[in-house]
Amino acid sequence: xxxxxxxxxxxTPQPLVDxxxxxxxxxxxxxxxxxxxNNIAVFGAIIIGILFFCAIFAPFxxxxxxxxxxxxxxxxxxxxxxxxxxxxxxxxxxxxxxxxAGISVQIGVISVGIALLFGTxxxxxxxxxxxxxxxxxxxxxxxxxxxxxxLLALAIVTxxxxxxxxxxxxxxxxxIPRFARIVRASVLSVKETEYVEASKAIGCTDVQIIxxxxxxxxxxxxxxxxxxxxxxxxxxxxxxxxxxxxxxPPMPEWGAMLADxxxxxxxxxxxxxxxxxxxxxxxxxxxxxxxxLRDALDPRLKE
Amino acid sequence: xxxxxLKRLLMLIPVLIGVxxxxxxxxxxxxxxPARIILxxxxxxxxxxxxxxxxxxxxxxxxxxxxFLKNILxxxxxxxxxxxxxxxxxxxxxxxxxxxxxxxxxxxxxxxxIAAGTIAAVKQYSIFDNLSMVGALVGVSMxxxxxxxxxxxxxxxxxxxxxxxxxxxxxxxVPRITHLLLFDSLLAxxxxxxxxxxxHLFMPSFALATIPMAIIARMxxxxxxxxxxxxxxxxxxxxGLPENIVxxxxxxxxAFLPVITVIGLQFGILLGGAVMTETVFSYPGLGRRLYLAIxxxxxxxxxxxxxxxxxxxxxxxxxxDLTYNYIDPRIKLE
Numbered sequence: 001x002x003x004x005x006x007x008x009x010x011x012t013p014q015p016l017v018d019x020x021x022x023x024x025x026x027x028x029x030x031x032x033x034x035x036x037x038n039n040i041a042v043f044g045a046i047i048i049g050i051l052f053f054c055a056i057f058a059p060f061x062x063x064x065x066x067x068x069x070x071x072x073x074x075x076x077x078x079x080x081x082x083x084x085x086x087x088x089x090x091x092x093x094x095x096x097x098x099x100x101a102g103i104s105v106q107i108g109v110i111s112v113g114i115a116l117l118f119g120t121x122x123x124x125x126x127x128x129x130x131x132x133x134x135x136x137x138x139x140x141x142x143x144x145x146x147x148x149x150x151l152l153a154l155a156i157v158t159x160x161x162x163x164x165x166x167x168x169x170x171x172x173x174x175x176i177p178r179f180a181r182i183v184r185a186s187v188l189s190v191k192e193t194e195y196v197e198a199s200k201a202i203g204c205t206d207v208q209i210i211x212x213x214x215x216x217x218x219x220x221x222x223x224x225x226x227x228x229x230x231x232x233x234x235x236x237x238x239x240x241x242x243x244x245x246x247x248x249p250p251m252p253e254w255g256a257m258l259a260d261x262x263x264x265x266x267x268x269x270x271x272x273x274x275x276x277x278x279x280x281x282x283x284x285x286x287x288x289x290x291x292x293l294r295d296a297l298d299p300r301l302k303e
Numbered sequence: 304x305x306x307x308x309l310k311r312l313l314m315l316i317p318v319l320i321g322v323x324x325x326x327x328x329x330x331x332x333x334x335x336x337p338a339r340i341i342l343x344x345x346x347x348x349x350x351x352x353x354x355x356x357x358x359x360x361x362x363x364x365x366x367x368x369x370x371f372l373k374n375i376l377x378x379x380x381x382x383x384x385x386x387x388x389x390x391x392x393x394x395x396x397x398x399x400x401x402x403x404x405x406x407x408x409x410x411x412x413x414x415x416x417i418a419a420g421t422i423a424a425v426k427q428y429s430i431f432d433n434l435s436m437v438g439a440l441v442g443v444s445m446x447x448x449x450x451x452x453x454x455x456x457x458x459x460x461x462x463x464x465x466x467x468x469x470x471x472x473x474x475x476x477v478p479r480i481t482h483l484l485l486f487d488s489l490l491a492x493x494x495x496x497x498x499x500x501x502x503h504l505f506m507p508s509f510a511l512a513t514i515p516m517a518i519i520a521r522m523x524x525x526x527x528x529x530x531x532x533x534x535x536x537x538x539x540x541x542x543g544l545p546e547n548i549v550x551x552x553x554x555x556x557x558a559f560l561p562v563i564t565v566i567g568l569q570f571g572i573l574l575g576g577a578v579m580t581e582t583v584f585s586y587p588g589l590g591r592r593l594y595l596a597i598x599x600x601x602x603x604x605x606x607x608x609x610x611x612x613x614x615x616x617x618x619x620x621x622x623x624d625l626t627y628n629y630i631d632p633r634i635k636l637e
Contacts, residue, residue, distance in 0.1 A: 143321035146613045148572050150579070151593070155325075155609055158597050159332045235446055239579055242448050243594060258449060269456050276449030284444035291440075 027220075027297075034296040041292020047285030054101035064092035066099040066252045075268040085270035087261050089250075093271050096252035097278050103253045104282055107168055107237045108230035114172025115233075116226055119179020124210055126180065127187030138184075141177040149174045153236060157245045164237075164253065167246030171236045175229050182225050186218040193217075220297040227293055231286030238279050254279045307628070311621055320372075322613045326606045327371050331364070341384055341600050354384075358602075380607035385599050390607040394589065398611065399482035400470060401581070401588035405573045407504050408511035413566055416516045420523025420562075425550055427528065435520060442517025451510045451583035458506060465506050468585035472499050507584040511577055515569035522565045526558040533557075560631055567623030571616045 035041050054061060064082070069090030076086040084093040126137040144152065156170035190196065191214065199209050238255030240246035247253030249260060254275040261271035330337050338354040339346065358381075359367055374380065380390035419439075423432040459467035470484060471477065477488045477496045485504075488496040530536065531554055539549045578590035585591070589608060596604035 139317060139321070142318050143325070146318055146322050146617045147609070148574075148612065148616060151609065151612055154578065154594070154597060155329060155605070158605060159329055231444065235444075238446060239448060242446075242579070243582065244598070255446075255448075258446075258452065262452060265452060265456050266460050272449070272452050272456070276446055276452070279446045279449065280441070280444055283446070284441060287440060287444050 031293070031296045035292055038292045038295065040288050041296070044285045044288025044290075044292060047281055048289060051101050051282055051285065052105060054098045055105040056102075058099045058102055062092075062095035062098045064095040066091065066096045067250045075264065075271075077268075078270055084274045085268065087257070087268060087271040088264045091250075093257075093274050096257055097254065097275055099252045100254045100257065100275070100278065101282075103164070103247065103251065104234050104238075104279075107164075107171070107253075108234050108286075111168045111172035111175065111233040111237065112226055112230050114169065115175035115179050115229060116222070118172075119176045120183050120215075120222065122176065122180040123183025124187055124214065127184040128191060128206070128210060128214065134184075137180065141180050144174070144177045147174075150236065150239060153240060154243075154245065157240060162245040162248070164241070164247040164251065167237050167240040170240065171233045174236070175233060178229065179222070179225060182221050183218055186221050187214055190214050190217045224290055224294045224297060227286055228290035231283040231290065234286070235279065235283050304628075308625065311624065315617060315621065318617060319614065322617075323372060323375060323610060324368070326609045326613075327368050329606060329609070330358075330602045336360075337602060341602065375610065380610070381603035383596075383601055383604050385596075385601045385604075390603050393592065393604065394607050394611050396482050397587060397589045397592040400484075400586065401574060401577055401590060403483050403485060404504065404508055404511060404577060404581070404586060404588055405570065407508040408573060409515065409566070409570055411508060412512040412515035412519055412569070415512075416519030417523050417562065419516075420520040421527055421550070421555065423520070424524045424527030424531065424558075432524075436524070439517040439520045442513050443521075445513055445517075447510055447513065448579045448583050450513060451507070451580060454506050454510060455583070466503055467506075470500065470503050470587055471496065472503075475499055507580050507586050510583070511573060511580045515566075515573065518565055518569060519562060523558065523562050526561050527554060530554045530558040560627065563630065564623055564627060567619060567626065571619035571623075574612065574615050574619065 035045075069086060069092070071090045073082070073086050074088055074090035076082050076090075078085040082092050082094070084097070086092055087096070122137050122141070126134045147155070152174045153167075153170040156173055157166055160166035160169065196209060196213055199213055204212075237246055238253070238258075241253050241255030242259045244259060247256040249256060257275040258272060261268060261275070265272055336351070336355075338351045338358065338360060342351055342354060355361055359370060362370070378391055380394070382388070383390055383393060386393065419435045423429075423435045426432055455467045458464045466472070475493075475496045477484055477493060477500075478491055480487050480490060484500045485497060488494075488500055536549060536553060539553045540546075544553075574589075577586075577588055578594050580586070581588040581591035582594055589612065593605065593608035593612075595601075596608065
């Protein structure tokens with residue numbers, strides 16, 4: 001319960017500019033400073049760091065061959081030789097997880113890249129030009145949002161056929177509407193600013209205004225959304241692979257590993273536990289960093 | 304209000320036509336002849352021609368689409384290629400199963416989510432607050448299919464507390480009237496079956512509840528914190544009201560608005576998005592039916608399922624908007 005003292009402090013008028021930030025080093029430096037102070041976000045960044053490290057150095061880190069197992073060593077519980085045990089085909093679970101990191105990074109980057117590119121384009125067109133372009137694009141976005149994401153992704157993979165590439169495309173497409181909406185909203189607010197009006201007055205073309213003035217000022221929400229979406233994209237793609245519609249065996253994709261080991265849940269539970277844990281930690285990492293970035297880019301949001 | 308509802312319903316028409324067009328296109332966007340793909344490489348010409356005729360693939364595209372729309376309006380979604388059952392009938396039965404699962408899951412998510420979020424907000428920065436918010440973050444990052452497998456391993460295989468899959472023990476028979484089995488078993492006065500069904504529902508509904516629970520908890524917390532800073536809360540405290548009356552009578556009511564939106568949206572998502580949970584627990588719901596249809600290239604079922612789910616989703620979202628207006632009269636109806 002709050003005491004009288006607490007209540008008093010909450011009504012003291014706050015200085016308009018926080019002392020800590022009066023010596024500003026620009027938006028990005030300030031953001032980085034604030035981000036460093038946020039332990040949870042740093043934790044997320046560390047997880048992502050480990051993910052990228054594994055992705056780059058997988059061949060040097062993995063103790064065993066990720067795709068060709070030793071059959072007589074199948075379904076071994078975690079031991080000194082196989083730290084996280086082996087799966088039903090005698091493949092080392094740890095090595096497969098390490099090699100899977102690269103695939104997850106690829107999924108995240110490519111599918112978010114697709115969503116970002118198309119979503120931003122649609123959002124800018126919609127927000128900047130308005131009128132019928134806006135109406136048309138937003139109706140399209142509404143239709144896409146009328147499907148639950150996983151279902152839309154399933155439908156797209158049905159059309160394209162099951163493969164990792166198509167799963168990435170599907171996940172990319174289903175995330176387009178989110179970017180379109182966010183970009184449109186920020187373009188709408190930036191469009192009304194005086195500096196945009198000024199650049200119009202001195203005769204800048206639409207393209208110049210969009211790339212030099214509008215987009216750079218919409219960057220913050222786009223970056224936050226991209227970070228958060230990488231997490232969901234990895235999750236959605238792993239789900240598709242789990243259903244057999246994404247990465248195909250023997251590829252060490254984490255969702256596909258779960259699908260592989262699912263039938264051996266009784267005999268080799270470790271081959272189910274660790275790949276899933278890897279997915280969860282990775283997604284958590286991106287969610288933590290994304291949340292942290294949002295707070296850091298817009299300190300007003302946090303109390 | 305009536306005008307507003309009518310207007311919103313009218314605005315649904317282009318979205319629904321778009322959704323139908325998408326469902327319709329699926330069968331035509333697959334490279335190659337759908338009839339050939341469905342029947343496989345070694346089908347003979349006569350059966351391919353027969354299927355083409357049956358699916359109406361020989362008509363011009365726009366006629367096919369108009370026929371498709373006409374059939375939707377009359378509730379006829381065609382016949383399943385695999386089971387030869389009416390698609391509408393099959394989908395409605397599995398929809399009932401999904402509805403049951405979703406309702407139980409949402410009850411869990413709402414009760415736990417709101418309770419956790421409220422306590423976390425009232426006791427901000429306490430251990431409970433920190434723990435439940437970490438829990439919520441882990442919850443949103445959770446691959447449901449993995450959580451489901453872990454639950455099956457722990458509670459079905461290791462501890463033997465719950466059945467790993469299905470909806471009801473094979474030995475138990477319940478007359479299926481509504482196909483909502485909890486309801487049907489009560490109608491039949493079969494308490495044993497009722498318990499058995501709840502037993503089967505426990506794990507899938509809990510797994511399904513995870514993400515909405517986490518989202519509801521986070522939303523409740525932030526909304527409560529926002530409200531607790533308002534002047535009228537200070538006034539309520541200043542006039543000496545006990546803290547629990549401040550929280551339950553003054554704060555929660557006003558903090559509910561965004562939470563209700565989230566609950567509605569999540570409900571819509573669960574209705575169609577239970578694919579993962581239903582697959583892991585072999586629960587005979589709409590998501591699993593649709594997944595099996597996709598794998599078997601049973602296109603009429605795929606089309607029908609996509610239509611049914613997106614219609615529900617759009618409708619639930621509309622209801623959320625309307626509830627929103629009802630609860631908060633300050634929001635102007637446009």
